[in-house]
């Protein structure tokens with residue numbers, strides 16, 4: 001069938017964590033409306049940009065856009081931005097069941113609150129390999145009080161102004177900031193007010209004996225999270241739209257851009273409520289960001305009844321081992337394994353580093369910090385406007401890779417900015433090795449969730465230290481690797497992926513941390529662009545495409 005949505009996007013004052021600030025809403029809400037569809041449906045979203053002074057683009061995260069690469073919603077890659085006051089219609093098919101996301105993809109706009117869930121159900125009569133009584137979506141996010149503009153300006157300034165840790169964690173759009181921590185008081189009594197109902201915690205009411213499928217996803221700007229439900233283990237059954245061989249966890253580690261489904265059984269002492277919590281891991285936010293809290297409400301207890309126990313403490317923030325262990329444990333479910341091609345045609349080793357370029361702090365991949373041209377790639381390539389971006393492709397492997405010290409504070413003065421892209425042979429099989437390294441701070445390597453547009457990839461393996469091109473591929477899991485669209489590269493580690501370049505279009509691959517993306521941690525892949533059918537004129541209008549836009 002066809003599902004039509006009409007969305008008005010605008011800025012509104014919201015008190016999501018009790019502190020009043022401008023947030024981007026869809027039809028008045030953040031998170032925005034859930035897109036609920038069946039496999040094979042066509043989704044039509046008519047967006048009106050009511051941001052008044054700001055461009056807009058919306059990405060459908062995890063939807064491959066087969067046959068509709070211009071609907072990927074990536075400003076600079078697949079479309080010109082939607083101008084203030086303009087309308088734009090996204091049209092695409094949801095070809096697979098599962099849990100997906102949508103969010104803004106213009107600058108660092110996502111962190112202002114434009115995001116929501118996409119839930120694609122199986123066709124009638126097709127059963128899933130597990131059962132449950134109720135299905136619920138919970139989106140996790142982190143939340144800053146500074147505006148996107150303030151943050152973006154700081155990141156591209158000398159001296160560099162880091163965004164620091166977020167003020168709050170939001171569970172389904174709700175958090176609680178301790179207003180007594182504000183440095184300056186406001187004369188507006190609602191500027192920070194913990195009794196404001198807008199910031200009452202999210203409550204999930206459950207019935208004894210029932211099984212709930214929780215679709216947990218994360219769109220954090222910075223934070224890696226642990227998610228936990230007091231007294232209840234979770235069975236992971238889905239990741240990024242693919243069935244997982246069930247694993248039982250007490251806390252689920254989730255990185256920005258990932259989606260999981262977990263099953264929980266409502267089988268605990270029914271006379272009370274329980275905490276749902278999320279904590280930051282991977283960065284030392286202990287003194288800065290309190291855990292996010294929500295309530296698992298056992299019916300018929302009052303939903304506002306505070307659980308009698310303290311919320312469970314999160315895992316130790318700098319213990320990488322359990323996070324790596326969870327990543328490794330996620331395998332495709334028996335009976336639902338898509339086997340990867342046994343060999344790849346091309347191996348691209350992407351070394352992730354933090355660098356200074358002309359005095360600015362940037363992130364680089366193979367010593368290239370990525371920038372977008374003014375003319376989106378999809379249009380530039382289709383219309384043969386080759387002069388609008390650098391035609392010298394970035395390297396498949398840094399020539400000094402073998403001698404590069406991933407543990408050192410390396411003074412990478414060779415890094416440059418470029419808008420050159422990787423062009424992939426259509427239908428070829430490509431391996432990507434994400435290699436992590438030390439940042440410009442001593443003894444510090446961060447976690448980066450990498451997200452690929454337009455494809456799912458197989459996760460062939462994870463390793464510690466420097467990737468060994470001779471021996472590590474022998475340990476790849478070619479038997480039952482999970483397919484995903486977002487995967488973490490852990491501190492001082494590597495992650496190996498494989499995908500088939502079979503989706504004609506131009507596709508972004510990037511760190512899903514908003515500030516890192518903004519600071520250049522991204523690459524672009526092109527494949528089969530000559531097979532893309534005629535581009536809709538609605539995506540035109542910027543850079544050298546002004547002439548192509550029909551009035």
Ligand SMILES: O=C1O[C@H]([C@@H](O)CO)C(O)=C1O
Nearest residue numbers: 162354439440441446515516
């Ligand atoms: O990109 C980043 O910059 C800071 C720090 O490395 C420099 O202040 C940080 O923690 C990041 O993740």
